[in-house]
Amino acid sequence: MQNERFAGKTALITGGTSGMGLATARRLLDEGARVVVTGRDQGRLDAAVKDLDGGDRVLAVRADAASLADLDALMAEIRTRFGRLDVVFANAGVGAFASAADVTEDDFDRITGVNFKGVFFTVQKALPLLDDGAAIVINASWTLHRGLPVAAVYSATKAAVHNLARTLAAELGPRGIRVNSVSPGFIDTPMFRGAAPTDEEAAAYGAQVVSGRLGTAEDVAAAVAFLASPDAGYVNGQDLLVDGGLVTAIPA
Ligand SMILES: NC(=O)c1ccc[n+]([C@@H]2O[C@H](COP(=O)([O-])OP(=O)(O)OC[C@H]3O[C@@H](n4cnc5c(N)ncnc54)[C@H](OP(=O)(O)O)[C@@H]3O)[C@@H](O)[C@H]2O)c1
Numbered sequence: 483m484q485n486e487r488f489a490g491k492t493a494l495i496t497g498g499t500s501g502m503g504l505a506t507a508r509r510l511l512d513e514g515a516r517v518v519v520t521g522r523d524q525g526r527l528d529a530a531v532k533d534l535d536g537g538d539r540v541l542a543v544r545a546d547a548a549s550l551a552d553l554d555a556l557m558a559e560i561r562t563r564f565g566r567l568d569v570v571f572a573n574a575g576v577g578a579f580a581s582a583a584d585v586t587e588d589d590f591d592r593i594t595g596v597n598f599k600g601v602f603f604t605v606q607k608a609l610p611l612l613d614d615g616a617a618i619v620i621n622a623s624w625t626l627h628r629g630l631p632v633a634a635v636y637s638a639t640k641a642a643v644h645n646l647a648r649t650l651a652a653e654l655g656p657r658g659i660r661v662n663s664v665s666p667g668f669i670d671t672p673m674f675r676g677a678a679p680t681d682e683e684a685a686a687y688g689a690q691v692v693s694g695r696l697g698t699a700e701d702v703a704a705a706v707a708f709l710a711s712p713d714a715g716y717v718n719g720q721d722l723l724v725d726g727g728l729v730t731a732i733p734a
Contacts, residue, residue, distance in 0.1 A: 487711040489514030492564045494556075496547050496604055497574030499526040501671030502621065504533070505699035506571055506706045511536045513707060518560055520545040520574065547574040547600030553607040560611060567611040569710045572601045572643075573621040577673050579632040590635055597639035602646060605661075615658045617710040620647050621702075622663040622721060627729045640665070644721045651719035660718045662709045667725025669697040692727030 493510045497503040498519025507517045507530070516539045521527050527542040534540050541563050545552040560567060575597045578589055601620055612618075622644045625637035643663060650661040668674060668687045674696070678684040688696040705724045708714050723729055 486514035487707070487713070488569070491568035492516045492518070492560070492566060493569035493571065493710070494518045494520075494560065494567055494604075494608060495571045495573055496520045496545075496600075497621075498571075499523070499530040499542075501673060502666065502669060502699045502702045502706075503571070503573040504530055505703035506573065507534055507540075509700070509703040509707050510569065510710070511539060513711075515539070515569070516564055517541070518543060518556075518564070520547070520556060522546050547572075547604055548595040550603055550607075553603055557607045557611060566613050567608055568613055568616050570605060570608050570612070570616070570618045571621070571706055571710070572604045572618065574600060574604075575621060575639075575673075577636055577676065579636065579677065581632050582634040585635055593635045594639055597636065598642045601643045605646075605650060609654075612657075612659060616660075617714070618647075618650065618654075618659065618661040619706050619709045620644070620661070620663040621706075622647075622665045624665050624667045624723060624725045624729050626665060626721070627723065647721070648719045655718070660709075660714070662714070662717060662719065663721045664702060664705050664709060665721050665723045665725065665729075666702045667691060667697055667723070667728040669699060669702055669724075671699055690728065690733065691725070692731045692733050694733070695726065697724060697726055 493515045495503050495507045498507045499521035507519050511517050518541045531542045543556050545556040620643045623640040626640040647661045647663040
């Protein structure tokens with residue numbers, strides 16, 4: 483057991499069955515939290531519950547972040563089971579990459595539906611459950627800081643949600659609720675492996691990073707836990723890059 487910054491707290495992690503969401507659920511659970519994880523696939527939810535092995539401190543709910551009806555049902559289930567929320571990690575996101583010339587209306591709607599609309603309504607629907615002093619962290623991306631070919635729509639959704647963090651920090655400040663975003667770099671998750679399936683391709687991405695390696699889901703989980711904890715009590719409206727220096731420096 484690590485130190486118990488989240489003892490007695492309840493955290494919602496959307497997209498908590500894989501990658502950074504699952505690693506964050508594990509980290510917060512290890513630090514004493516009750517965790518609610520969501521995803522669209524029941525098999526992956528069942529596997530996450532088994533993997534987390536947190537007994538009655540883990541609740542898994544099938545909910546599509548792009549569906550307002552699912553979000554309403556999710557919040558109702560959290561209210562019944564835990565009564566309130568102290569942490570929201572709006573993490574669920576999809577990566578779909580095509581040059582701007584080739585993006586279809588369906589692509590546009592699907593990506594914005596999860597990454598922007600889904601994040602906005604996850605936070606909106608969670609508001610009545612949030613205690614004063616709660617923390618919201620939104621998963622953005624390094625691509626909001628630096629142009630990536632084939633990522634026009636994806637990157638714009640990430641810029642949108644960081645902007646959302648700033649506005650929500652202002653709106654929710656009077657309730658003592660802090661809102662920040664985290665911007666991962668190249669993180670070795672199933673989503674990343676979709677873009678870099680072979681170890682050679684993955685290593686080539688790692689070589690572009692000043693720290694000389696890909697990030698891990700646990701690297702990001704540690705940063706999310708910091709932003710969600712009292713250790714970040716005076717950090718508000720920020721975007722925290724967790725990218726090994728990808729955006730700010732060129733490898734020697
Ligand atoms: N990996 C990277 O290099 C990287 C870099 C920067 C930012 N990010 C961002 O980090 C976040 C997490 O990515 P990851 O790499 O950890 O991805 P991942 O391993 O593919 O996990 C994505 C998670 O989100 C869930 N999910 C997807 N669509 C959903 C929806 N509509 N509603 C609810 N859950 C949904 C997935 O479960 P189901 O499919 O079963 O629903 C899964 O649990 C995303 O927002 C991504 O944009 C990733």
